[in-house]
Amino acid sequence: MIPRKRRIKGEVSPALPIVEQVMDALSRGALVLTSNQRAARTLRLHFEGTMREEGRSGWQAPQILTWDGWVADQWRKMLIEGVTDCILLNRAQERRVWMRAIEATADSGSLLSTRAMGEMASDTTRLLSQWNAHEAFTTFQTGVSGPDVALFGRWLKTFERICDEQRWVSGSLAASRLASTVRGGGFSVPVVEILLVGFDRVLPSQGVVIEAMEERGASVDHAEQPKQAESLSLATCADDREELLACASWVKDLLACEGSGTIAVVVPDLDETREEIDRVFRERIAPWSYEMGSESAPPFEFSLGDALSKTTMVRDALLLLRWLHGPIELEQVSQIVRSPFLGNEADVSERARFDAQVLRRRKRLSLELELREAAKMLIFVKGDATPHTSLQSLSTALMQAQKLAQPRLKKAMGWSDWSDLVREVLETAGWPGPRSADSREFQLRKRWDDLLDELAGMDALGERVTYEEMLSTLRSMAEETLFAPQSRGARIQIMGPMEAAGSHFQGVWFLHADDMRWPRKSSTSPLLPWTLQKEAGMPGAAPAMDFAFARSVTERLASSAAEVVFSYAVTRAAGTMRPSPAVMALGGLNAWGRAVVDTVDTAVEVMEEVEDSTPLPALTGERLRGGAQIFELQAACSFRAFAEARLFSAQPDEVDPGMSAPERGNATHEALEKFWRRTKTQAELERLSTEIDPVSGRTKRDVVLDTCIAEALEVSDSSWERAYISIQHQRLHELLSRWLEIERKRPVPFEVRYTEHEVEETMIGDLHLRLRVDRVDEIAGENGPEFVLIDYKTGRCSPSEWLGDRPDKPQLPLYAIAGELGNVGGIGFASLRPAEKDLWLRGMTRTPDVFPPLRKRSADLDFDQQIQEWQETLLELADSFAAGDAAVGPKKYPKTCEHCGQRLLCRLDPARLMELSDEEDSEDDEA
Ligand code: SF4
Structure with a gap:
């Protein structure tokens, strides 16, 4: 039918x-x-x-x-009324019965888990019920059908037998049973x-x-929708972003017009694009909602709820329940530590500090952390004489929760017993926090309680399950439960095409009306014969029917407001799009005539301009933290330098297992420092490279290098960590052996005079700094001894980064002009990266042939002229930093901003930056 x-x-x-x-x-x-x-x-x-x-x-x-x-x-x-004695199974109960049926069918024969198969079988039964195709399925599967269909047939028989024996009825069959x-x-x-x-x-x-x-x-x-549309248009946009901006601009204009009706934004793929829509609408329609502490709600809301498991409050609860049973990843530990929903102390700022300065900086080779270990760390924060109240309170709450759960984690219990335990454990852990709940949190809490009641209701199945089974069921239930806070009655409602059914609006904008996204593609069920699906007209099997359905939905939407706009983007990553045939079939569409482009380049709306003439506090004359880094930041972007070197704003470290990229870089620096402290000269390097150590039978250079690397790498007690360090040792030995061959071949003999050399106090303009250079070689120059400065780099680098008004890497030029050493005759980068093309020594010197010659710009100025230029450039940078120049001006937008941690502070078009972060390459720069 x-x-x-x-x-x-x-x-x-x-x-x-x-x-x-x-x-x-x-x-x-x-x-x-x-x-x-x-x-x-x-x-x-x-x-x-x-x-x-x-x-x-x-x-x-x-x-x-x-x-x-x-x-x-x-x-x-x-x-x-006693008409039936059968219990209607809810979705979660039905899944469990399906799992039981699949386990009872010996030849389940699939690589999927029983839970996944249960979910698939349950969805398939729902389809059969909705399309009244149970009987037809029995006829088909006894005929010619594939092995998956036959297997599903056997599962279904077992499922029905269990339900008959227990007097249960699948929820999807309720309608047809009611009808009969x-x-x-x-x-x-x-x-x-x-x-x-x-x-x-x-x-x-x-x-x-x-x-x-x-x-x-x-x-x-x-109830029939009366025809309403006076204006029906099609907006053709260049890309998704332009389309969204055009829609936001239309909505904004409509809000400003007379009328108080609801404005609908209908989106067929809302679940995938919700975040992007939310961001752009906030940016264009409600920029004030970005302000810290803003209590005004934006004038839009999403009708479609989000999974309960995605809400922070429930996500943290589920995470804690998992942690009770075993270690979790460090990023997740960090989430729990910062959660305002756990622990009995309202103040979470100490916890954020703990996360940034203790947890994330702790050297670990393992990706995971046990609850007990983290609880101990919270009490004994290294360097702090007394524990902080907030940390102690969280630690106690976590330990007590684990103590309560521990004796029962290995048992099998009934669903209601588990439900009670979950409530008790969360309460002990201080969930959902001490502060008074706002309306949304109150509703969330209520929804969570309902979910635990549902879990307890599975007692009707009369089974005992393990903690793991309970938790995995609870998680699936939270993932499937949609939570939408009660409507605030916002004028702009963002919804899917089906949700708009039965309503009329002041205006409707239908986004993503292209031939790929509307009508939505439906997939057929692999557990049902295709011919059955086609004959019954199930979604995905009968394209003509799917299209007819999409047309009727489109027609209904086109009649649901006086002004209706359908829009699509011509260019998307998937290719060139055309308007949806279901929309074109409407006929009588006008081209949307507003200037879409006008809305594209507008930056975040300026709400209020405040002239800030307050002078910055003068630099106190104390030595600044950061050294050459300040110049690097100032050259890249004045605002970034100001934020990082004067406001000390920094983003938390990434939690990495094993050695981080900077740690690997430091180990390389340290091993080379130790090597040259022992070896001193090129002549000695030559001797070590050619003489054989009588004990090991290897060159003496290899033996010395091994000792230096071992000293540079920390050795740990655990055998797993020792194995990891051993791999790092081999990697470093191989790299540095190849590097020392380059040093052996340098045409001008050298002596390493200093390694990791520090200039304690130096003044550049008004800045009082401490500088450090990796290595200082002494060579015989044309007019006497000269010093050549070398900077080891384990990330990408190029001597061109010393040049220009805003040099990217000003450290060596700074050291060269500081004047502490006297006669500096050259500077060079030592690129220490494993690829053959990335292992090199290049630079500029007064004496020829010290390093291989540079291309291009190096020929413009000789070394002494270059020193002069650096003096001017670096003084200018020092002056602008000292004067508090904090202009937002990245040297090369967007590249300069790619890895900047000040994006939120500087407020430079966040939309554009967000896009960039998705495209960031994962290049592993170690320096
Ligand atoms: S994100 Fe760009 S503009 Fe903003 S502070 Fe960083 S470098 Fe400057």
Whole structure:
């Protein structure tokens, strides 16, 4: 049977707006059934508003229900009246029964887990029920069918047998069972008129209920959407971003116009694009919502909820429950430590400090941390004489929660026992925190409680399960439960095409109306014969029907407001797009005539301009932290230098297992420092490279290098860590052996005079600094001894980075002009990267041939002229930093901003920067 929306007998006038058709029907005592929660909520609100307008102080609750809610209600009534003794399984219970059926079928024969197969089988049964295809499936699977279909057939038989024995009924079968009971006269529904609202199509399982109700004398009708659209347009945009900006601009204009109706933004792929829409709408329509402490809610809200498991409060609870059972990753430990929902202390700033300065900086080779270990770390923070209250409180809460759970973690218990334990454990851990809950948190807490009640309700299945099984079920339930806070009644509602059914709006903008995203592609079930799916008209198997359905939804949307705009982006990563055929079939679309481009380059809206002439506090003359790094930052972006070197703003370190890139770089520096402290000259290097050590049979250079590397790498007690260090040792030995060959071949003999040499006090302009250079060689210059400065680099580098008004790497030029050493005759980069092309020594010197010659710019100035230029350039940078120049001006936008930790502070077009962060390459720069 092909589901169709049918006009049945009734008295509804399609000319009236839907809300009026509903009010009319309610006044006649009709039952109103909606296809979705949103429509039911909106109609109830409208009814209440009308009652208030009429001056009534009390009224009977209107009979407005969702279809599923009504069917479940009827089942409860049948149970109470003794018409049935079968329990209706909820989704989670049904999954468990499916898992039992699959386990009981010996030849489950799949690589998937029982849980995954259970979910798939449960979804397939739902499909069979919705399309009334159970009987047809039995006929098909006894004929020619694939092994997966046959296997599903065997699972289904076992599932049905278990349900029959236990007197259980799959929730998806409730409608058809209700229909047959009503039709057989075993149960009567006291309704004479039913009005259906927002049903773009009537599923076969719904159709049989409607028919049964009609047979028993009820009148069933559809509320029809009256034609409304006066203006129907198609906006063609260059790309997704331009499309979203155009939509935001249209919404903003509509908000400013007269009228108070709801503005709908309809998005077919809302679950995938929600975050991007939220960001752009905040940026364009409600920039104030970005301000810290802003309490005004933006004028838009998403109708479609998010998974309960994604909300921070529930995410932290689930994470803690997992931690009780075993170690979790460091990033997750960090989440728990910073969670405002755990521990009994409201102040989480100490915890954030602990996370940034202790947890993230702790050297670890393991990716994971046990709860007990972290709890100890929280109490004994290295360097702090007394523990902080907030840390201690969290530590105690975590330990107590584990103590409570520990004795039961290895047992098998009933679902309600686990549900009680979860409540107790979370309460002991201080969840959901000491502060008073706002409305959203209150609703979240309520939803979580309901979920735990549902978990306890699985006791009806009469089984005992392990903690792991319970937790994995609880997590799946939280993932499948959508949570949307109660509507604030925001004027802009962002929703999917189905949610918009049964409502009318002031204006509608339909985003992503291209031929890839609308209609949405449906996939067929691998557990059902394809011919059955095609004949029944199931989604994905009958393209013509899918298209007809999408057309009817599109037509309904096109009629749901006076102004309706469909839009699409021509260019996307997937290729060139065309407008959706379902939209083009509407006909009569005008080209949307507003200038889309105007909206594209507008920066974040300036709310208020404040002239800030307060002088910066003068530099105190103390030595500045940061040394040459200050010049590097100032050259890259004045604001970044100001934020990092004067405000000391820094982003938390990444949590890396093993040695981080800077640690590997430091080990290389240290090993070379130790080597040259022992070896001193090129002549000695030559001797060590050619003489053989009588004990080991290797060159003496290899032996010395091994000793230096071992001293540079920290040795640990654990055998796993020793193995890791041994690999690092081999890697470094191989790299430095190749490097020392380059040093051997240098044409001008040298002596290493200093390694890791520090100039304690130096003044550059008004800046008082400490500088350090990796190595200082002495060579015989044309006019006497000269010093050559060498900087080891384990990340990418180039001598061109010393040049220009804003040099990227000014450390060696700074040292060269500091004048501490006297006669500096050259500077050079030693690139120490494993690839052959990245292992080199290059630089500029007064004496020729010290380093291989440089290309291009090096020929413009000789070394002494270059020193002069650096003096001017670096003094200018020093002066601008000292004067507090904090202009936001990246040297090369966007490259300079790519790895900057001050993005949030500087407020440079965050939208553009966000896009960049997605594209960041994962190049492993160690220096
Ligand atoms: S993100 Fe760019 S503009 Fe902003 S502070 Fe960093 S470097 Fe400067």
